[in-house]
Amino acid sequence: MGEWTNNNGGVTKFTFGPIVVYVISSAPDMSTVFTRCLDKMFIYDLIRPYVGAELIAASVPVWKRNRRILDAAFKPHVLDGYINLFNHQAARLTETMANHVDTEMDFTNIITRNLLETVSQTAMGMKIDGEDLITDSYSKAVDKVMETITDRFRYPWNILDFVFNNLSTLKKEQDEALKIIWSLSDQMVKHKKEEILDKHNHRQDYQKKGVKFQSSLEILLENTMNVENDNMLTDLQLRQIVDNLMLAGFDTTAPTILLALVCIGSYPSVQEKVYNEIINVLGKEARPILKEDLPKLPYLEAVMKETLRLYPSGTVVARTTTTEVQLENFTIPAGCHVMGHIWALNRNKEYWGPDADEFRPERWLDDAVPTHPAAFATFSPGRRNCIGEPSL
Structure with missing residues (x-):
């Protein structure tokens, strides 16, 4: 086409x-x-069971409201605060991949899991403790939901809700996977909300000015907690926005990283230029990247x-x-x-x-x-x- x-x-x-x-x-x-x-085509309704109707599949008025709130979570100073996390996760990823040097394998699952961990921390504020943040059940649940959405496109009769809900096994499989996904995001919304309410009740400055690391969920809460109660986002709305960020975060970045590696590896001259540029900036010990290093990596x-x-x-x-x-x-x-x-x-x-x-x-x-x-x-x-x- x-x-x-x-x-x-x-x-x-x-x-x-x-x-x-x-x-x-x-x-x-x-x-x-x-x-x-600005109105989305009806096919976006197929992802509503996963992410609701608060962002990707939202109506125009809902999208405008939530986009305005979310803009605060993508300010440069907020993104700059994630650099240490990105360095940490990059080190974890390369250490895992290094175990498979000189072997042929598909790195999709390794990269996807690493990106799920990264987005869980930036979107939901999950604690960094050196342990695996994403369980096998959560990772498999995400895979199942994405597979179900894809299958509804591959087999067009499943686009019809009546067929999908009553004549297909996909609906039951999707619901079971969503329970696992929602359990995590519901838990994080509740935890972060209690945390910020506690600080507010003790008259602390819950705007956290000057703090280097804030998750998107924390920023969402901070920008809605001081609104009149009848206009505040519900826990369900907050969870659906977080689910949107999770999906958009890992499902775009994971394949892009994989494809970038394929492209670099397919062109030896490109690989050599990338390598030399990074070594010239970071040294052979490959220290963590700083914000100031990024403009010095034009070829990358x-x-x-x-x-x-x-x-x-x-x-x-x-x-x-x-x-x-x-x-x-x-x-x-x-x-x-x-x-x-x-x-x-x-x-x-x-x-x-x-x-x-x-x-x-x-x-x-x-x-x-x-x-x-x-x-x-x-x-x-x-x-x-x-x-x-x-x-x-």
Whole structure:
């Protein structure tokens, strides 16, 4: 679909049975649609059993409220406070991977578990004690839920709630897995809420100004605890927001790390440049990375951007038009489904040149990137973009 759209002007129309979907891989048109159209397509309802309707699958008013609150959790000073944690988790990951040197294996499970631990600490504030934070049952439960969501797409009859709920074994398996996942997030919401209420009741400054490490959950609570009681987020809403952060955190970063390693390992010249740059900055002992080191690693940054361009964790985003939308050469009526094909736009030769399908990190260093800001669409253009988008 993406390749066809790239070869046919950047806007095409597909039919899936009775459903008509407009597919876009044009930078200006995708920017227009995803700036004006904020309502998610119905397919996002499939992830609501996991994350609820508070962020990824939220209605526009709910998304606006929660996005405004969550912005505080992604301020630069908050993210800077995670650097020590990232160094700690990176050391754990490399130590585990080092046990498998000179062997062939799939590192997916090792990387995913490490990222689950990392996100558990940054999103929920789980304590760092040197032990494994994620149990096998939790990890397997996450895998089962993601597998169930995927199967609903693979076997379209399961998209129908009646079939999924009554004629499929997937619903029961999903519910059992969700009980394990929700048990952890419910426990953390309750614990952090009691902790902050206790500090508030003892007249302590629970804004924690100057504290270097704060989890997203703590920041969420701090930004809602002083609101009138009838407007406060419920424990269920808090848990669902945390579940959104958990899913978005590990399910995007884990495959990106795996793919970055595959790309680096597939190109010896790239691997050598990355290695030499890191050694020049950190020394052969490879001390922990500091915030001040990051601008000194431009080639490594280019490698990560190129990985994100070729292999975006979210290959498509989908919306429903609420009004007529005028594109450059086409008009999409109100009430239509629109799919922004991120994978295709990131490889569109109109913007990225004839080598758009090639892994070439140097393009980010020699001014070979497109001028249109939406041409690099990995974090989704428009107003409802990824909250984790860095300053690229």
